[in-house]
Amino acid sequence: xxxxxxxxxxxxxxxxxxxxxxxxxxxxxxxxxxxxxxxxxxxxxxxxxxxxxxxxxxxxxxxxxxxxxxxxxxxxxxxxxxxxxxxxxxxxxxxxxxxxxxxxxxxxxxxxxxxxxxxxxxxxxxxxxxxxxxxxxxxxxxxxxxxxxxxxxxxxxxxxxxxxxxxxxxxxxxxxxxxxxxxxxxxxxxxxxxxxxxxxxxxxxxxxxxxxxxxxxxxxxxxxxxxxxxxxxxxxxxxx
Numbered sequence: 221x222x223x224x225x226x227x228x229x230x231x232x233x234x235x236x237x238x239x240x241x242x243x244x245x246x247x248x249x250x251x252x253x254x255x256x257x258x259x260x261x262x263x264x265x266x267x268x269x270x271x272x273x274x275x276x277x278x279x280x281x282x283x284x285x286x287x288x289x290x291x292x293x294x295x296x297x298x299x300x301x302x303x304x305x306x307x308x309x310x311x312x313x314x315x316x317x318x319x320x321x322x323x324x325x326x327x328x329x330x331x332x333x334x335x336x337x338x339x340x341x342x343x344x345x346x347x348x349x350x351x352x353x354x355x356x357x358x359x360x361x362x363x364x365x366x367x368x369x370x371x372x373x374x375x376x377x378x379x380x381x382x383x384x385x386x387x388x389x390x391x392x393x394x395x396x397x398x399x400x401x402x403x404x405x406x407x408x409x410x411x412x413x414x415x416x417x418x419x420x421x422x423x424x425x426x427x428x429x430x431x432x433x434x435x436x437x438x439x440x441x442x443x444x445x446x447x448x449x450x451x452x453x454x455x456x457x458x459x460x
C-alpha cells in the first residue's frame with residue numbers, strides 16, 4: 221500500500237477523545253477536541269467520526285489541499301472505516317464534496333485512509349481508497365484523478381475496474397495483481413491511452429501463472445492485440 225509520503229494527517233475522533241498515538245511513517249495522529257458538526261456545506265453531516273488529511277503540495281497550487289474524511293462510526297472495534305463522504309478543501313474554501321460512499325476501508329494505526337499518489341503520471345496528486353477488504357488478494361479500490369482545469373477530483377472508472385493497481389512512474393505503467401481461483405495468478409500491465417487526460421487505460425501485457433501442483437506452474441505471457449490477449453510464450457516453472 222502506498223503511504224502519503226510527507227503528508228501530515230490529523231485524525232479527529234468525533235466521539236470521546238482519547239490519547240494521541242505516536243507518529244508512524246511521517247503520519248501524525250491526534251484526538252478530537254469537539255463533538256461532530258451536525259451540518260455541512262451541502263446538508264446534514266453523515267459522520268460521527270472524521271479524519272483530516274493534508275495532501276502533499278502541488279507545484280501549481282498556492283495552498284495545499286486538505287481532505288475531511290467523514291465516516292459513520294469509529295473503526296476501533298472492527299479496524300474498518302465506513303467512509304461516507306470526502307470533503308476537499310483549500311484554506312477556508314470547500315472545493316468539492318465526494319458523496320454517496322459506503323466503504324469498508326481498513327485503517328491501520330497512524331495511517332491515512334485515503335492514499336495520495338500520482339496515478340496518471342501528470343505531476344498532480346490523485347486519490348484512492350480501499351473500497352472493501354476481500355477474502356482474497358483482488359483488492360477493490362475507488363480512484364479519483366485530479367483535473368487541474370476544473371480544480372476537482374474526478375472518478376476513474378478505468379482504474380476502479382482493475383484489481384489492486386500499482387503505479388510505476390519510471391515506466392509510466394499501471395500494474396494490476398489478480399487471482400482467479402486457487403491455482404491461477406497473474407499481473408496485467410496497462411498504459412494511459414491518448415495521454416493522461418483521457419483517463420482510460422490500454423492493456424499492454426499479461427503474465428500468468430497456472431499451478432498444476434504445489435510449487436509447479438506454467439508461466440504464460442500475453443500481449444494485447446487491441447481486441448484480445450495473444451499468447452507470446454509458455455514454459456514450465458517452479459517456486460523457489
